[in-house]
Amino acid sequence: MERRLVATPKSFFVKERDQFYSDWQLSFFREFFQNSVDAGAKNINISVKEVPARGSFDDTADGSKTRTRVVVEDDGCGMTADVLDKVYFAIGQTTKDDGSSVGGYGRARLMTCFSQARYSILTKDRFVLGDGPDYVNFDLEQAESELEAAFVKVAEGPAVYADRLASSEGLREDLNRVKAARAAGGFKGCRIEIDIDFENGRWNTPTPARMLDKLHQYLSESQLPCTVTVNGKPPEEVWATDGKLMARRGPAKKKLEAMVDGVMTQFATVHTSEGSKARHKKMMLVRVDGASMYSIDLEADIQVIVEIDKALSRAVLTSNRDGMKTPFRTELDEFVAGLNIDNKSAMEDLRSKNNYTVRGQKGMLLASAPSLKEVVEAEADEDEIQAAGEIAADRGARIETVDQLAMHGLSQDMVEQFVRQFADGRGFLARVVDDYDFALHDDAASFRRAVNRDYNYGSNDGVPVFLSSASDRLKAWIAQTLSVRERKAADGMRTAHEERLKDMHDVHVSILSSNDRTKAAIRRNDPRKWDVASGKGRAPRALLAAWTAACSVAVETLFKLRPATTSFDWTTGWIYSVPEQVDQGDRYRSASVEAMCQRENGDIRFLLNPVRDDGSLRYSVSDARDRQRLQALAMHEVAHVLQNYHNETYAGILTDLMKEFETGDANRRMKDAVRAVMAAYENGRATVQPMDDERGVRPAERLLAYASGNAKPDEGMVSRNEDGTWSYDPDAAPAPADNADASFSM
Numbered sequence: 001m002e003r004r005l006v007a008t009p010k011s012f013f014v015k016e017r018d019q020f021y022s023d024w025q026l027s028f029f030r031e032f033f034q035n036s037v038d039a040g041a042k043n044i045n046i047s048v049k050e051v052p053a054r055g056s057f058d059d060t061a062d063g064s065k066t067r068t069r070v071v072v073e074d075d076g077c078g079m080t081a082d083v084l085d086k087v088y089f090a091i092g093q094t095t096k097d098d099g100s101s102v103g104g105y106g107r108a109r110l111m112t113c114f115s116q117a118r119y120s121i122l123t124k125d126r127f128v129l130g131d132g133p134d135y136v137n138f139d140l141e142q143a144e145s146e147l148e149a150a151f152v153k154v155a156e157g158p159a160v161y162a163d164r165l166a167s168s169e170g171l172r173e174d175l176n177r178v179k180a181a182r183a184a185g186g187f188k189g190c191r192i193e194i195d196i197d198f199e200n201g202r203w204n205t206p207t208p209a210r211m212l213d214k215l216h217q218y219l220s221e222s223q224l225p226c227t228v229t230v231n232g233k234p235p236e237e238v239w240a241t242d243g244k245l246m247a248r249r250g251p252a253k254k255k256l257e258a259m260v261d262g263v264m265t266q267f268a269t270v271h272t273s274e275g276s277k278a279r280h281k282k283m284m285l286v287r288v289d290g291a292s293m294y295s296i297d298l299e300a301d302i303q304v305i306v307e308i309d310k311a312l313s314r315a316v317l318t319s320n321r322d323g324m325k326t327p328f329r330t331e332l333d334e335f336v337a338g339l340n341i342d343n344k345s346a347m348e349d350l351r352s353k354n355n356y357t358v359r360g361q362k363g364m365l366l367a368s369a370p371s372l373k374e375v376v377e378a379e380a381d382e383d384e385i386q387a388a389g390e391i392a393a394d395r396g397a398r399i400e401t402v403d404q405l406a407m408h409g410l411s412q413d414m415v416e417q418f419v420r421q422f423a424d425g426r427g428f429l430a431r432v433v434d435d436y437d438f439a440l441h442d443d444a445a446s447f448r449r450a451v452n453r454d455y456n457y458g459s460n461d462g463v464p465v466f467l468s469s470a471s472d473r474l475k476a477w478i479a480q481t482l483s484v485r486e487r488k489a490a491d492g493m494r495t496a497h498e499e500r501l502k503d504m505h506d507v508h509v510s511i512l513s514s515n516d517r518t519k520a521a522i523r524r525n526d527p528r529k530w531d532v533a534s535g536k537g538r539a540p541r542a543l544l545a546a547w548t549a550a551c552s553v554a555v556e557t558l559f560k561l562r563p564a565t566t567s568f569d570w571t572t573g574w575i576y577s578v579p580e581q582v583d584q585g586d587r588y589r590s591a592s593v594e595a596m597c598q599r600e601n602g603d604i605r606f607l608l609n610p611v612r613d614d615g616s617l618r619y620s621v622s623d624a625r626d627r628q629r630l631q632a633l634a635m636h637e638v639a640h641v642l643q644n645y646h647n648e649t650y651a652g653i654l655t656d657l658m659k660e661f662e663t664g665d666a667n668r669r670m671k672d673a674v675r676a677v678m679a680a681y682e683n684g685r686a687t688v689q690p691m692d693d694e695r696g697v698r699p700a701e702r703l704l705a706y707a708s709g710n711a712k713p714d715e716g717m718v719s720r721n722e723d724g725t726w727s728y729d730p731d732a733a734p735a736p737a738d739n740a741d742a743s744f745s746m
Contacts, residue, residue, distance in 0.1 A: 010132030013115035022294070022322045024111050025206055029218045030321070031108040032072040032192070034291055037226060039076025041189065045229045046215060047071040050208045052162075054170035054195070056118040056131035058150035063162030067117055068196040068208045075189040078123040084137050088121075117197045120174060123190040127178050140182045147175040212238075219245050221285050221292035247280055247292075249273075249305045251513065256306070256335060258327045260315075267312050267328055270335075271305040274580070278303035284336065286324075288313045293321045299340040306332070338645045357573075358507045358527040375414070375485045376421045380428040384481050388432075389439040391477045399475045400467055408476075409483030412463050413564040418482060419462030422448070423455050429478065443474040490560065507544065508573035508605045512593060515578050517615035522576055525610055538681045539617060543610055545673035546621040548572045550630045551606045553666040554638035554657060561656050565642065568604050575607035595633040597640035606637045621674045624667075631666050 021027045029046075036044045051069045055061040079088060088109060113119040114132055121128040127143035129136050138146060155168040181187040198205045212230075219228065219235050223246045230238045235245040250273035255266045274281075284296040284304040298304065308316050316328045324332055399405060402412060421427035430448075432438050450469030455462060470478070507527045514522060523529070527544075530537030551572055559565055577593035592613065598605040608630070612618050619626040635657045643650040 008133050010114070013110050013132060017111040017115040021111060021320050023214075025204075025211060025214045026218060027320070027322070028070075028112055028211075029215050030292065031112050033218070033222070033224065035108070036072070036074040036076050036190070037224065037289070037291060039074065039078070039190065041074035041076035041226055043075050043227045043229075044224075045071075045073045045232075047073075047231055048208050048212050048215065049231070051195070052166040053117070054166045055154070055163075056134075057129055057136070058153050058171070060154060060157065060163040060167045063164075063166040068198055068206055068211055069193065070196065070211060071191065071193045073189065073191040078187070078190045079121075079126070080124060081126055081137065081139070084121070084123075084126060084128060089135060089137075113192070113194060117195040119192065119194045121190065121192050122177060122181060122187050125181075125186045127174070127181075129174075140178055140186070143178045144175065144182060147171055147178060151175060216245070218292055220279060221247050221295060222287065223247060223249065223290035225290060243277075247285055247303070247305060248277070249290075249307065250278070250303070254335075256328075256331055258331045260327070265312070266309070267316050268306050268308045268332075271307065273303040273305075274301075284339075286332075288317075293317060294323065296336060298336070304339065355508070355510050357571075358509070375482065375489055376418050376427045378428060378485065380432050380481070384428070385432065385438070387480060388477045391440070391473050391480070398472055399479060402463065402467075405463070405467075405479070408479040409487070410479050411486075411561065411563050413562065414482055414486060415466050416462040417564075418478065419451060419455060419466055423451050428481070440471075440474050440477060443471040446471070447474055486563075490556070505548070506571045506573075508571055508598070508607065510573070510575050510596070510598065510605075510607055512575065512577040513580070514576055515613060518576055518578055518611055518613060521611045521615035522574075525574060532680050535681060538677065540610060542621050542674045542677040543617060543619055544572060544574075544608075545677050546619075546627065546670040547606075547608045547630055547634070549669040549673040550627075550634035550666055551638060553669060554631075554634040554661065555641075557635075557657055557661050558638050558641060558653075561660055562642065562653075568602065568641070570604040570606065572606050572608070575609050576611070577609055578613050595637050597637040604641060606634065608633065621670065627667060627670055628663075630670070631661065631663065635661055 017024045033044065048068065048070050050066050052063050053061040053065040053067050054063075113130060117131070119128075119130045121130075125140050127138050127140060136146075151168055151171040154164055154171060157164055177191075196206045196211070198207050204210070215230065216235070216239055228235055235241070236243070239245060249271035251271060252269050253272050254270040256268040256270060257264050257266050259265070260267075280295075280303045281301055282298045284298055284306060286293045286295065286306045286308065288308045289310045290307075293308070316324055318325055323329060399408060405412065405415060418427060418429075422429055429444060432444070438444065447470045451465060454469065455465050466475070466478075509522075509526070511522065525537070525540040527537070527541075530541050551570075555570065575593055575596045575598075579590040579592045592609060594609050596605075596607045598607060610618055619630060621627065635654060639650055639654040639657055642653050
């Protein structure tokens with residue numbers, strides 16, 4: 001039984017080249033550069049020029065036509081005879097199996113060589129001539145002999161002079177290079193020469209000028225670890241660029257993660273640049289180890305570079321390296337969508353290298369709404385049933401719209417839960433109707449028939465059914481019962497929450513960027529250095545307490561507005577950032593990150609930037625304007641719990657928070673939190689060493705004495721010790737007035 005191999009015509013490779021790659025001419029250079037870099041090349045020389053057509057092997061070609069000749073020469077490790085035969089010319093085979101290189105699909109040569117007019121390879125002790133799937137692989141001695149014979153055949157052949165001239169000259173050049181390589185003991189690295197057919201007049205024809213444009217694009221998008229020359233000159237000289245022809249990546253701003261085999265895996269780092277030196281604004285460059293893979297147009301006026309982890313590049317990229325595989329593509333698409341809406345928000349869950357959590361006694365804080373199910377299902381008490389009788393004697397309030405529901409203290413989520421439970425025969429109304437002589441029995445029975453008829457379980461049409469089908473009296477009683485129950489449950493949760501805030505919770509610290517002064521402030525404000533006994537950290541701890549209280553009110557407001565929000569654990573802390581140029585709508589200005597909502601493993605962190613760029617504290621908790629600023633920032637970050645990006649959904653959430661946020665309550669709780677911190681510190685003792693022998697209270701003692709804001713030095717708070725030091729004892733001071741407010745300058 002005779003077996004035969006599948007014959008692959010050259011037309012197949014041409015079709016693959018044109019259809020498989022989004023831009024094969026750009027990918028052409030990407031593949032060659034990547035192979036050279038993976039081979040350890042330190043120098044890569046590129047030549048692009050127009051030449052007369054020559055034949056393949058010992059054939060002639062129409063010498064009146066021209067082709068684009070691209071030569072890529074490097075000083076890498078080169079290829080052996082086995083690698084050429086068993087890998088390079090075996091489709092799908094690769095030597096790049098260890099994860100240390102970017103390539104490894106075994107497809108690139110279909111586009112770079114097999115689909116072109118002709119090609120040759122000079123590497124180590126081998127010389128290859130090829131045309132599509134046909135090739136010959138000689139050692140240098142055999143190549144010299146074969147090329148001499150081919151040169152004689154072509155030079156003396158019957159073809160017209162122009163055809164013979166181009167082919168014979170090409171063979172002569174090949175012969176001279178092979179002789180030089182033999183004399184040197186082999187060719188160091190690899191030299192690949194490709195002739196590309198083109199037809200003038202087509203917009204995308206691979207003319208020398210167009211191929212040079214693609215080479216320029218590739219180099220301008222990359223940051224390669226080697227020296228490159230183009231037609232014998234540095235790229236910067238060829239294209240007259242200002243500075244190095246490369247895309248330098250800016251600071252790392254974000255990690256992209258995707259779920260791989262059940263494990264959340266970081267597969268890329270995002271770098272952004274917004275300054276004048278960013279040459280690719282409104283573009284995202286996807287790279288591996290500085291080498292450009294492909295690009296994506298953006299609406300945001302910034303340059304974004306996504307550096308894929310080299311070890312994961314084969315798992316992340318498609319085989320043509322023009323895109324990403326699922327699930328990485330999904331993660332990148334979501335990031336791009338967010339970036340086009342708002343680049344600041346898209347970057348807000350970045351993970352800097354300097355992240356740590358200081359564990360507190362209370363750990364994370366739990367944020368949740370009163371259970372809608374529990375509120376609806378609890379048994380009706382006598383007061384509630386009696387209220388039904390009182391309402392039955394009246395017409396009840398008219399509740400016909402969603403806005404009127406809100407006026408009666410009811411959220412849409414609560415009504416939806418109520419109707420769902422009632423449809424299942426559960427909840428307080430169902431039990432009241434079935435078990436009691438209920439004053440609104442007929443109204444409830446009629447409403448039950450309407451629910452059974454009109455309510456679609458699993459949908460969100462409970463509110464319309466309630467508004468349209470319940471009587472005014474029944475709606476008034478249900479609204480009163482639900483709103484009172486929800487308020488009591490929320491008050492109970494708030495009391496428990498305020499108890500937890502009295503002790504230290506987990507404090508998270510994230511450092512995005514810093515300067516010398518903010519570095520010193522970071523050390524001062526580190527919660528691990530706060531000490532009540534010595535007085536260290538009083539001001540930053542008071543600021544953190546005020547910030548946490550503001551966030552607590554904002555979180556409670558969120559659950560009041562969106563009670564169906566999933567419960568989450570949260571904490572507060574610091575985010576450090578020094579100013580950088582950012583687009584503020586009308587122009588670029590210098591600004592730093594003021595606050596941030598970070599997520600990790602389902603936990604939420606509301607982080608505040610506590611310092612200015614000179615290291616001083618940014619806010620004074622005794623200043624009403626600063627407390628207002630903290631409240632505004634708290635609402636801004638808490639709104640991000642439900643929506644990452646600054647889109648219309650986010651704007652609606654923030655607007656609702658601003659409308660319902662109780663500023664008076666927030667001010668009270670912020671002041672109470674600060675007083676608690678101040679009281680803790682004022683129960684300690686502070687000792688000061690005098691700088692001279694003068695009698696009496698010194699300036700340092702006076703400063704300490706006034707620290708409480710209520711005492712004077714002559715009230716027994718400062719005393720001289722036997723060792724010559726002075727001590728401050730607040731217990732000797734009179735009790736502060738009830739309306740005394742903790743006050744200190746920041």
